[in-house]
Amino acid sequence: VFGFDLRDTVQTLEYDDEQEGLEDQVVIKFSHVTSEHTPKGLAARKFAELVEERTNGTVSVEIYANGALYNDQDEQQALKENRVQMIAPATSKLTSEYPGFQILDLPYAFSSYEEVRKAYEGTIGRTLLAELNKSEMRGMGFWYNGFKQMTSTSESLLHPSDFERMHFRRMPSPVIERQFQALDASTSLLPFNKTYENLHVEFINGQENTTSNIYTKKLYETQDHLTISNHGYLGYIVLTNETFWKNLSDEQREIIETSMEDATEWIRRHSIETNDAHLRELKRTDSISIHYLNQEQQNIWRQALEPVYIETEAFVGRELMQELDQITD
Numbered sequence: 001v002f003g004f005d006l007r008d009t010v011q012t013l014e015y016d017d018e019q020e021g022l023e024d025q026v027v028i029k030f031s032h033v034t035s036e037h038t039p040k041g042l043a044a045r046k047f048a049e050l051v052e053e054r055t056n057g058t059v060s061v062e063i064y065a066n067g068a069l070y071n072d073q074d075e076q077q078a079l080k081e082n083r084v085q086m087i088a089p090a091t092s093k094l095t096s097e098y099p100g101f102q103i104l105d106l107p108y109a110f111s112s113y114e115e116v117r118k119a120y121e122g123t124i125g126r127t128l129l130a131e132l133n134k135s136e137m138r139g140m141g142f143w144y145n146g147f148k149q150m151t152s153t154s155e156s157l158l159h160p161s162d163f164e165r166m167h168f169r170r171m172p173s174p175v176i177e178r179q180f181q182a183l184d185a186s187t188s189l190l191p192f193n194k195t196y197e198n199l200h201v202e203f204i205n206g207q208e209n210t211t212s213n214i215y216t217k218k219l220y221e222t223q224d225h226l227t228i229s230n231h232g233y234l235g236y237i238v239l240t241n242e243t244f245w246k247n248l249s250d251e252q253r254e255i256i257e258t259s260m261e262d263a264t265e266w267i268r269r270h271s272i273e274t275n276d277a278h279l280r281e282l283k284r285t286d287s288i289s290i291h292y293l294n295q296e297q298q299n300i301w302r303q304a305l306e307p308v309y310i311e312t313e314a315f316v317g318r319e320l321m322q323e324l325d326q327i328t329d
C-alpha cells in the first residue's frame with residue numbers, strides 16, 4: 001500500500017551495518033625514525049599489540065620505522081596535518097617551539113634512570129605536557145631510550161680539550177649546541193638518518209647517541225672511538241593529533257591511554273637492557289674502541305659543561321630548574 005518492499009529494507013539495513021563497521025575502524029599511523037629493535041621501535045610495537053588486542057582489532061596501529069614515511073625534519077608537520085596520527089620524537093626536537101623542553105637536554109642533569117623517571121612522571125613532565133596541550137599536538141607521555149655516549153673519528157674523547165676543532169652532528173636543541181660550544185667543538189644540525197652518511201664522507205667527525213642507536217644505525221662502522229660518558233639522557237615524547245584524538249570515542253581514548261601507560265612502563269624497564277645488549281654487540285664487532293670515563297674524568301667534563309646551566313635557565317625558567325635540583329643529586 002505504501003510502496004514498502006521488505007527486501008529493500010533488509011538490504012538497506014545490511015548496507016548500513018557495513019558502513020557502521022567501516023566507520024568504527026580506526027587506523028593510527030605511527031611514524032618514527034629509529035630501527036624496530038631500539039627502545040622506541042619496541043615500545044611502538046608493544047603499544048600497537050596492546051591497542052589491537054584490547055579493541056579487538058577495531059583500532060589498528062600501523063608502524064613506519066626508520067623514517068620510512070617521515071623523518072625528524074617533517075614528522076611534526078605531518079602530525080599537525082593529521083597525515084600521521086602518532087610520532088615519538090626525541091624531546092630535544094621540540095625545544096625550538098617549546099623552550100621548556102631544553103631542561104631535559106642539560107648535560108649531566110640526571111645521574112640515574114630513577115632521576116629520569118622522576119623528571120618524566122613528576123612536575124617537570126607535567127609542566128612540559130601542559131605546555132604542549134595548548135597546541136594541535138597532544139602529549140601522550142614520555143618514552144625512555146637511554147644515556148647518550150660520544151663517538152669520534154681518529155681521536156678518542158677523554159678530556160674536554162679532545163673536543164677542540166672537532167665537528168659534531170647534533171639534534172635541534174639549543175642546549176646541545178651550547179654543550180658542544182662549551183667544549184670548543186663546532187656542530188651541524190643533521191637529521192638522524194643522515195648521520196651515517198655524513199660521518200662516512202667525513203663532513204662530521206663525531207656524534208652523540210645511545211648505544212642502541214649507534215649499533216642499529218651501524219655508526220660504529222664509520223667511527224673509531226666510543227666514550228661511555230653518560231653525559232645526557234635521550235628520551236621521547238609521544239604525540240598525537242588533537243583533532244584525531246577528539247574524534248575518538250571515550251572508550252577508544254581510554255584503551256589508548258591505558259595501553260600507552262602500559263607500553264611506557266614496559267619500555268622503562270626494557271630500555272636499559274636493550275642499550276646494554278647493544279653495547280655488548282658493539283664490543284663484539286671489534287671495530288670501535290670503547291673507553292669508560294673514570295670519576296675524575298667525569299668531574300672534569302661536568303666542570304667544563306657548567307656554563308650551559310646558567311645559559312639555559314633563561315629559556316627554561318627558575319622554577320623548573322629548582323625542580324630539577326630537587327630530584328637530582
Ligand code: LMR
Pocket residue numbers: 033034040072089090145171191192209213234
Ligand atoms: C637522534 O636524532 O639522534 C635521535 O633523536 C633519534 C631517535 O629518535 O632516537
